Amino acid sequence: MVDFVVVGGGPAGCSAALTLMAAGHSVTVVSTPRMTKKPMETAVPQLRLLLRSIGAEEVLTACEPCHGIESAWEQPRPILKSSILNPYGHAWFIHRETFDATLRRLAIKAGSVWLEAEASDAIFGPDRVTAFTNGEEITAHSALLATGSLAWTARVTGQTPGRLDALICYWARFDAQLTSRLLHVETSANGWWYVCPGGITTVDVCFVTDSAEARACDPGNANNWNVEFQKTAISRDLSLQMSAKEINVAPLMIGSLPTRCGPSWAAAGDSAIRLDPIASSGTATALNSGVRAARTLIDSWRGNAKSAVEYCRWGSDLWEKFATQRQQRYAALALKYPEGFWHRRVSLITIEKIAE
Numbered sequence: 001m002v003d004f005v006v007v008g009g010g011p012a013g014c015s016a017a018l019t020l021m022a023a024g025h026s027v028t029v030v031s032t033p034r035m036t037k038k039p040m041e042t043a044v045p046q047l048r049l050l051l052r053s054i055g056a057e058e059v060l061t062a063c064e065p066c067h068g069i070e071s072a073w074e075q076p077r078p079i080l081k082s083s084i085l086n087p088y089g090h091a092w093f094i095h096r097e098t099f100d101a102t103l104r105r106l107a108i109k110a111g112s113v114w115l116e117a118e119a120s121d122a123i124f125g126p127d128r129v130t131a132f133t134n135g136e137e138i139t140a141h142s143a144l145l146a147t148g149s150l151a152w153t154a155r156v157t158g159q160t161p162g163r164l165d166a167l168i169c170y171w172a173r174f175d176a177q178l179t180s181r182l183l184h185v186e187t188s189a190n191g192w193w194y195v196c197p198g199g200i201t202t203v204d205v206c207f208v209t210d211s212a213e214a215r216a217c218d219p220g221n222a223n224n225w226n227v228e229f230q231k232t233a234i235s236r237d238l239s240l241q242m243s244a245k246e247i248n249v250a251p252l253m254i255g256s257l258p259t260r261c262g263p264s265w266a267a268a269g270d271s272a273i274r275l276d277p278i279a280s281s282g283t284a285t286a287l288n289s290g291v292r293a294a295r296t297l298i299d300s301w302r303g304n305a306k307s308a309v310e311y312c313r314w315g316s317d318l319w320e321k322f323a324t325q326r327q328q329r330y331a332a333l334a335l336k337y338p339e340g341f342w343h344r345r346v347s348l349i350t351i352e353k354i355a356e
Contacts, residue, residue: 001128001139001140001141002026002027002028002113002138002139002140002141003020003025003026003027003140003141003142003301004020004025004026004027004028004140004141004142004143004144004294004297005027005028005029005030005129005131005138005139005140005142005143005144006020006027006028006029006030006112006143006144006146007030007119007122007131007143007144007145007146007147008029008030008031008119008145008146008147008148008269008271009029009030009031009032009100009104009107009114010031010100010146010148010269010270010286011099011100011103011269011283011286011287011290012146012148012268012269012270012271012286012287012289012290012293013029013031013144013146013268013269013290014029014056014100014103014104014106014107014290015050015054015056015103015268015286015287015288015290015291015294016144016146016268016290016291016293016294017029017107017110017112017294018054018055018056018106018107018110019054019290019291019294019295019298020144020294020297020298021107021110021111021112022054022055022110023294023298025298025301026111026113027111027112027113028112028113028114028115028138028140029107029112029113029114029115030115030117030118030119030131030133030138031104031114031115031116031117032116032117032118032119032147033116033117034118035097036250037097037248038096038097038250039169039171039173039198039204039206039248039250040093040094040095040096040196040197040198040199040204041093041094041096041282041283042066042091042092042093042094042183042196043063043091043092043093043094043282043283043284044088044091044092044284045083045086045088045089045090045091045092046088046284047060047063047091047092047094047283047284047287048060048089048092050284050287050288050291051287053291054287054291055106055110056102056103056106058102058106059099059102059103059106060092061098061102062094062095062098062099062101062102063092063093063094063095063099064092064093064095064181064197065083065090065091065092065093065181066083066090066091066092066093066181066182066183066196067082067083067084067090067180067181067182068080068081068082068083068084068090068091068182068183069081069091069182069183069184069185070180070182070183070184070185071183071184071185071186072185072186072187072233073185073186073187073192073329073332073333074187074332074333074336077233078184078185078186078233078237080182091183093181093183093196093197094283095199096283099283115133115136115138117133117134117135117136118133118134119131119132119133119147119152120132120133120134121156122143122145122156122265124143124157124262124263124264124265125264126263127141127264128140128141128264129141129142129143129264129265131143141264141301142264142265142266142297142300142301143264143265143266144265144266144267144268144290144293144294144297145157145265145266145267145268145271145272146267146268146269146270146271146286146290146293147271148269148270148271149270149271150253150255150256150257150270150271150272150274152271153257153267153271153272154257157257157259157262157265157267159257159258159259160258161255161256161257161258162255162256162257162258163253163254163255164254164255164256164323164326164348165210165252165253165254165255165326165345165348166210166211166251166252166253166254167191167208167209167210167251167252167253167254167276168208168209168210168211168214168249168250168251168252169206169207169208169249169250169251169252170206170207170209170214170219170220170225170247170248170249171204171205171206171207171247171248171249171250172204172205172222172225172244172246172247172248173198173202173203173204173205173248174198174202174203174204174205174240174242174244175201175202175242176201176202176203176240176242177197177200177201177202177203178195178196178197178203178238181197182196183195183196184196184234184237184238186232186233186234187333188228188231188232189337189340189341189342190209190213190216190217190340190341191207191208191209191210191213191341192207192208193205193206193207193208193229193232193234194206194208195234195238195240203238203240205229205240205244207219207225207228207229208252209341210341210344210345212340212341212344213340213341219247220247220249221247222243222244222245222246222247225244225247226243226244229244252276253274254274254275254276254326255273255274256272256273256274256315256319257271257272257273259312260272260273260293260311260312260315261293261296261308261311261312263300264300265297266293266294266296266297266308266311267293268286268289268290268292268293268294269285269286269289269290270282270286272289272293272315273285273289273315273318273319275318275322276322276326285318289315292311292314293311295307295311296308296310296311326345327346330342330345330346331346333345334346
């Protein structure tokens with residue numbers, strides 16, 4: 001029997017595993033071997049401190065500085081918000097495939113047992129947890145759930161997840177170079193676009209919308225996506241006149257578990273609160289929640305229940321702050337576009353607030 005089983009090998013699961021092992025506990029990580037192609041993400045300046053706190057600062061080799069945001073969100077022309085004005089320093093662009101792989105390597109090097117399998121279920125008893133895969137059972141004192149799926153975690157813990165929004169990102173990677181090393185953002189009537197470096201010699205271009213708009217304009221079709229992108233000021237300002245041949249699709253469901261920890265488990269990352277990585281809320285929040293959830297389980301092991309209350313309060317505050325900020329941003333655009341995509345965003349958040 002292992003001390004802790006961590007279900008999920010992404011940023012939240014790895015940061016939790018490193019935290020648990022640093023406290024002297026044995027850890028088995030169950031991680032699906034599937035890798036999905038992901039666009040470049042952004043993260044807050046505090047990313048360096050988060051990685052340093054778990055002994056994983058070398059993971060920054062999978063990141064590069066983001067020197068600011070040039071955004072045309074509520075105004076017709078973009079306004080530059082430079083990182084030079086941020087007292088915490090510059091933000092980060094994250095190459096997720098390399099970032100995740102480096103974290104996994106460090107977690108294995110630290111002593112975790114890594115099981116490449118997909119967890120199918122988990123059963124929580126009074127003094128142990130059993131996690132099931134297709135071919136193996138792992139028994140542990142407690143479980144940290146970090147599969148990246150709200151639905152999976154809700155099912156095994158007997159909950160119904162709350163959903164704030166459901167968006168879709170249609171993105172393409174071009175062979176080009178952005179000398180600015182900025183995140184460029186622009187809104188339209190049916191969503192918003194953002195452009196950032198995909199690497200040293202590549203550029204990621206992403207269109208975020210919802211299912212209703214997707215049915216209307218079919219951005220999964222490369223021809224349609226290219227037509228819409230060439231209408232943007234970003235494409236002209238950055239001289240991105242090339243055409244995408246392949247469009248990648250990434251769902252962006254935003255939601256939260258009502259209860260994020262129990263007597264023998266805690267949920268972290270997207271399994272607990274799924275935010276929008278486009279808003280620099282994804283990877284850094286996952287790392288932070290992994291550390292906090294792991295410390296909660298350690299304290300529970302020692303008979304201290306106060307940590308669980310604090311972890312749940314931290315999650316609730318994070319969720320409320322995110323929802324309030326998103327409501328303000330959506331409301332500003334709904335004045336400009338009173339129907340369609342932006343109107344639906346405001347309505348969704350209003351319904352969620354009433355439900356609470």
